[in-house]
Amino acid sequence: MIDKRAVTQVPVHDIIAQRWSGRAFDASKPVNREHTLALLEAARWAPSCFGDEPWRFIVWDKNRDAATWQKAFACLGEFNQQWVKNAPVLLLATANALFRENGKPNRWSQYDTGAAAENLSLQATALGLMAHQMGGFDAEQARQTFNIPAQHECMAMIAVGYPAKPETLTEDLKLRELAQRQRRPLQECFFEGTWATPINDL
Numbered sequence: 001m002i003d004k005r006a007v008t009q010v011p012v013h014d015i016i017a018q019r020w021s022g023r024a025f026d027a028s029k030p031v032n033r034e035h036t037l038a039l040l041e042a043a044r045w046a047p048s049c050f051g052d053e054p055w056r057f058i059v060w061d062k063n064r065d066a067a068t069w070q071k072a073f074a075c076l077g078e079f080n081q082q083w084v085k086n087a088p089v090l091l092l093a094t095a096n097a098l099f100r101e102n103g104k105p106n107r108w109s110q111y112d113t114g115a116a117a118e119n120l121s122l123q124a125t126a127l128g129l130m131a132h133q134m135g136g137f138d139a140e141q142a143r144q145t146f147n148i149p150a151q152h153e154c155m156a157m158i159a160v161g162y163p164a165k166p167e168t169l170t171e172d173l174k175l176r177e178l179a180q181r182q183r184r185p186l187q188e189c190f191f192e193g194t195w196a197t198p199i200n201d202l
Helices: 014-018 033-044 066-073 078-084 109-126 139-146 171-178
Strands: 055-061 089-096 130-134 152-161
Touching: 014 109, 033 055, 033 109, 055 066, 055 109, 066 089, 066 139, 078 152, 089 109, 109 130, 109 152, 139 152
Parallel strands: none
Antiparallel strands: 055 089, 089 152, 130 152
16 A cells, blocks of 8 residues: 655644545455444444434445446446446445424535545545545436435545555556645645634644
8 A cells, every 4th residue: 555644734643644535446355344334333423413414325335236336336427437446335425405303404414424424534544445535426327326315415426445556557547646645735724813814833
C-alpha cells in the first residue's frame, strides 16, 4: 500500500492522516463479512440531528452476489468504471429527506449522511482497507434499479477493498495515484470570530 499520509500543519490522529481515496484495488482479495459489518457499524454510530439516523446504505459484495454488484457497477460513470471494476464491495449512501418522527423536511439529513460515510471511511482505514467515495454515478438509474423511495436522496457511491500496487492502473490513473496529496492552507478555509478572518495558529 502506498503511504500517502497527510502532511498536516499540526498533528492529527494517525487514522485521519492515513485515510485517502485511492483507486488501485486488489481484485483478488475479498472483504470478509465481519469487516463489512464493521464498516456499517461505524457508520451507524455517526451523530445525527435529533438522533434521526437519516442514512440508508445499500451494500453490494461482488463475491456474494456478482450479478447484483454488476447492476450497481453499471450505475457508475465511465471514468469511475475504469478502476472500480477491481473493488470487491460497492455501497450507496442515501439520505432520508424527511424526519422519521414527524415527516417534516430534514435539512440536516445530507450533512448527517456525510458524517456516517466518513465514519465508514475511517473504519476502512483502521482495517487496512481503502474506501473511495464517488459522485460520478447515475442517481436516477440507481433509484430505478434498486427501488429507492423518492424521499431518499442518492448521495454517493463508495468503493471498498484492499489496496493494490499503482501498476494495476492505467498510466493516467497511476499518475493520479502517485501524485502528492494537497489541501488548501488551514487559514484559507477556517476563520475565527468573523467571516474571512483566518484562524490564528498561535
